[in-house]
Amino acid sequence: MATKSPLTNDHGQTGFHDCFDLLRNAPIGFFISTPEFSHSAITPRSSYLKVNPALAKMYGYSTPEELIGSITDIARQVYASADDRTKLSRILENQEEVANYECVLRRRDGSEFWASINARAVRDETGDIIQYHGFMTDITDRKRAEQELRQSEAKHRGQFETMSLAVIYYDGDGKVISANPAAERMFGASESQMIGTKQMIPHWKVLDEDGKRLSEAQLPTASALQTGQMVGPVVREIIHSENQLNYWLSITAVPIFFSGEKTPFQVYAIFEDITERKNKEIQQKYDIEELRETRKSLELRLQQAEKMNALSRISAGVAHEILNPLNIISLEMQIFKSMDSLPPGMQEEVDVCIKQIERIVAIADNLKQFSRTSRETLVLSDISSIINELLQMYATQMRIEEVEVSTQYDAQAPSIPVDVNKIDQVLINLLTNALAAMEGMEIKRLDICTRMVRSAGKDYLRIEVADTGTGIIKKDLLRVFDPFYTTKDQGKGTGMGLSISHGIVQQHGGKIWAENNRQGGATFFIDLPVNEADKEGQPPRLRDDLNPTCHVTTQQS
Template structure:
């Protein structure tokens, strides 16, 4: 009996302990239910989509956001065998299958994976999902857990941006203007393919060449000055126009060894705070325009020269007449004095000096009369090579005495043309005489004369170059003016080039001068090829 009482008491204690454990389990279950409800509520209300699948791909749970995004009801999605596979194209479904298979094999979550799903209305949406493997308490895989974010709007913006960039790139790469960008240290960061049309260089070649090698020294100085001004404006403390631009004309070196001109519009590239981070430039080739401006200015200079010579010619006619009348009387009186006997030798020498100066005055007056009169033309067919050859033959010995080397380069097929041969000979002689004078005292004396036939323009070019002292820039526009000379007093009348200018103009041609690479001057003459008396 006593033994039964002990067993009964033990059962009561075990029953009490069991009831306590049950109460604890019930309380823990209630907490789990509350926790599950809490987390379910959070999952249902987040903006991201959340779903759970079994290993076959069937969805076993989805939050409210996913049906709203796809247009299906929760029930429709839950009844689909494999929604992620069914709502994608075949190629995209294969990619998704491979991604899920990799997660299953490795157990490693996939943090970012983009998929495109077909909605119920046939439209598509883009989603970024992260996937992890679900396991039971024993660690066995039982499905997948996915969190998705709708990136449809972002992808649309990216596609629009890509399309816009594609269009702008197509425009940039097919336009003739050059576009390039540089950092603030003037290192190229981009050049458009059109660069090869303007400079002859490919963009890759330009990237390897320093800026100072691509631009002529004068233009490089201009760019440095303008950049300095812009930096002063930018960081000088005053108000800054963030949209300002500078338009400059620069001369650049071409790959073929020549130069070309560009009109360049430059502005700063700025960051989100408006601070300059680089420079963007758009350059347009204006070489033809610059040449046209130069030709126009040359034509204006020639017109002004012609007007000046015409006015001086009209004035010189009367001046020459008035000068020669008293000079003739003085000359007659001096000749009479020379016939007188018992004249001291010194006095006779002085009279000779006076006569030589009178002869000079007469020569100047004759030159003035030539400028004001219309001389009779003796036009004949001749080859300019023959004219120059005859002149050089006559002056060969004098050039040798002066120790002047000659370099003659004749075009072999020059056509005969109508000219006043004597007058053209006078022009060539004047240029040779000026070249001899310019090379006095020079160690290296070379007279270069060449001819060329510019078939496209049907004109002949004559070039006379020396290795003298060149022409000062302030004298360049005056050299064809009557009486302008840089020679010492008594060594020139200043009419040679003026008369030559008139002769060439009468032949319908042009004459101009420039300094050459040998340090001297080069005179260029262009004649239209004429075979009959045509108007100039």
């Protein structure tokens, strides 16, 4: 049994007819038309029975009457594709009504437009469709906007997928919603692994330029969402939480708003890998610092060389002037000592004088060291053996003072050419200073080691003597090798020991310097060259062509 439309009366006429005059001035196009389908056959043509002015205008006609008189075959004259009319008719046949059916229609002048059709089939008492009642709206502008949006999205997606910079989109809660292939490559994670995570960069720690780890609230994306303003570009270091790989990135976060809104609903971040550039900047910074330190060191060495040159000239003259009259005094003392008539008490006084003369001679010999007049032959020697012999000499003192001694020697170190007596003098100075520095300390430890190093294309044997004493304050660290400079109490040091040691090491073609160590004490370093015999088969000789210079570093523990 056929079902009547709610708009159908008992005479087969619909209420739509009755109210059509009320819809005449509506801005939406209303229509009543004949159908293509009936129970018995397909009607070859369909036409409009009633239309309002809005629909006539939509099709390009001046009046409803002009449209009704002109369109005698809706499927052929109105629809850009007759299949759309056929599809619409079949839906109405089977479902009675259709809502928001979108298709392309044709105007009077042949131009096309998009329309959205809402219609209902009206049947008679036999169940046959006799009319279509409905309305339509012109959606051309909307369809054009949708098309432009699709094209824009496709273009954006193409750029998003192919751009070399990493880009990640986040929603208003800071969760990842999209990531391009560049981001996948940069961060070693697929887009599906990133989506839904709330970290700015999943699996990576973000640090500022000072190395401080940033919380989620301090990240550029969080700031952009909170303030509604673009953040960046800012430089950040990222470190992978598992393999500890690190990169330097330039990050820019840009908020996205709905029209008229002040709160962003999304934010996207652009990541540029600047690791290579940043590493160059860091290296350049280090190079500048190293250049400054080198310049400072050279200035100090020049000042030290000038002092040592002046001292060399003075010490040679002083030693000569002292020894000449001292020889006469010594001779007179020997004559007095040989006299049989000399009273016993006087004999003891003469012995005291002779002993003090010997002391003066020793001091003069130390002064002569700065004149560099001696040219002793160097002997290939095992440095570890020299150190062990000296430690044996100090064994009793160290045991009494409860000093723990640790030695570690490089088993591959060769014998090197040295003046054993002079190297003994250097090491004795260092050991004596170390023991003095550890007086009164709770922990007393002396670490001595040797190892091979290479510098400026040459091999050196390095000797390190480290103590757990009071260390050397910065201002003294710069002057410890100055002649007559001492930090010891008056009467406990002359300030000559390290100066003479420095001169000896320099004459061997080596270097000596001091640093403070992590234990709070001082470490002295000596680099002695590993030389070969000269071409004539003669061992190398002490060098007197060098001005004593000092290499001092100011590293503090």
